[in-house]
Amino acid sequence: MSTESEPEPIRVGLVDDQHLVRAGLALVINSQPDMEVVVEASDGAQALRLLGSHHADVVLMDVRMPTMDGIAATAELTGGPAAPPRESTDGTATPAQDGRPKVIILTTFDLDEYVLRAIKAGASGFLLKDTPPEQMLTAIRTVHSGDAVIAPSATRRLLEQFAAMAPDQERASAQVLDALTERERQVLELIARGFTNAEIAGELYVAEATVKTHVGRVLAKLNARDRVQAVVLAYETGLVQAGS
Numbered sequence: 041m042s043t044e045s046e047p048e049p050i051r052v053g054l055v056d057d058q059h060l061v062r063a064g065l066a067l068v069i070n071s072q073p074d075m076e077v078v079v080e081a082s083d084g085a086q087a088l089r090l091l092g093s094h095h096a097d098v099v100l101m102d103v104r105m106p107t108m109d110g111i112a113a114t115a116e117l118t119g120g121p122a123a124p125p126r127e128s129t130d131g132t133a134t135p136a137q138d139g140r141p142k143v144i145i146l147t148t149f150d151l152d153e154y155v156l157r158a159i160k161a162g163a164s165g166f167l168l169k170d171t172p173p174e175q176m177l178t179a180i181r182t183v184h185s186g187d188a189v190i191a192p193s194a195t196r197r198l199l200e201q202f203a204a205m206a207p208d209q210e211r212a213s214a215q216v217l218d219a220l221t222e223r224e225r226q227v228l229e230l231i232a233r234g235f236t237n238a239e240i241a242g243e244l245y246v247a248e249a250t251v252k253t254h255v256g257r258v259l260a261k262l263n264a265r266d267r268v269q270a271v272v273l274a275y276e277t278g279l280v281q282a283g284s
Contacts, residue, residue: 050184053079053096053141055087055113057105061146061169065100068173075180084113091117096141098180101163103147103154111158114143118162118265142183142266164266186266214277219261225279227254231267232274 052069054062054077066077079094081087085108087099099117103110118140145158145166159166164183167176217225223244230240237255241248255267264270274280 047074049074049076050180051076051078051095051097052180053077053081053087053091053094053099055079055081055084055099055105055110056102056146057082058102061102065176068176069180072177075177084108084110084116087113088116091141095139098184099141099143100146100167100176100180101143101158103145103158109154110145111154111161114145114158114163115161117141117143144179144183159268160272162265162269164268214279216262216273217277217279220258224254224258224261227251228258228262228270228274229280231255231258232271232280 052075054065054069056062056065059082062080062082066080069075069077078096079087079090079099081090083105084101087101088108091099101110101114142164143158143162145163146169147154147166148169165179167179171179217228220228226244227240230243235243237248237251240251244251258264259266259270262270262273264273271280
C-alpha cells in the first residue's frame with residue numbers, strides 16, 4: 041500500500057480470453073512495487089463494464105476475443121482517432137489526463153492485420169505474447185509516462201504495412217501537416233523513423249528540452265493522442281515513405 045511520500049502505482053488492466061495468460065501477466069505485474077492489476081476481463085465488453093468503475097492507467101489488450109474484440113474495445117477506451125492529446129505543449133507526460141487509459145495490444149503474430157487496425161483505433165503500441173517479462177514491464181512504464189512503444193522494428197513494420205494497406209479514402213490529407221513549422225515537420229519525420237527525443241536532439245543539434253517542446257506542439261497541432269498516432273499520420277500523409 042502506498043503512502044503520501046510514495047507515487048501511486050501504475051494501475052493495469054488485463055483483457056484476454058485465456059485465464060492462464062491473464063494469471064501469468066498478473067503474477068509478473070503484481071510483483072512490481074510500482075504496479076498493480078486492478079481489472080481482469082475475458083473480452084472487450086466485460087472490460088468496458090469493469091473499467092467504467094475501476095480506473096486503469098494502462099490496459100494490456102488481446103485482439104481476438106469473443107463478444108467484443110480488442111479493436112472495438114480499444115476504440116471505445118481511447119475515444120477513437122479524435123481523442124485529445126495527452127502530452128502538454130512542453131512535451132512533458134500527463135498520464136491519464138483525460139481519464140482514458142492507454143492501450144497496449146497483445147498479439148501472437150507481429151504482422152497481424154488486426155493489430156494494424158487496433159493501432160489506428162488508438163492503441164499506443166503492441167507486444168508479442170512471448171515478450172520477455174522485463175520488456176513488458178518496461179513497455180507499461182513507457183506508455184504510462186506519456187510516450188508510446190514505437191521504437192521496436194516490428195512496430196515500425198506494422199505502421200509501414202498499415203500505410204501501404206489503408207484505402208485512399210481512409211488516408212489523412214497532406215494538408216493536416218500545413219499547421220506544422222519546418223522544424224516541427226523534421227521532428228515528426230524523425231519520430232516516424234523511430235528516433236527517441238535524445239536521438240532527435242543529437243540529429244538536429246538542439247537541447248533535448250527543445251525537442252520535447254517541439255514534440256508537444258506536433259501532437260497538439262495534429263490532435264494526436266501520442267507518438268504512435270503522430271507516426272500513423274506521418275505515413276498516411278506521405279511525409280515518411282515505407283522503408284525510408
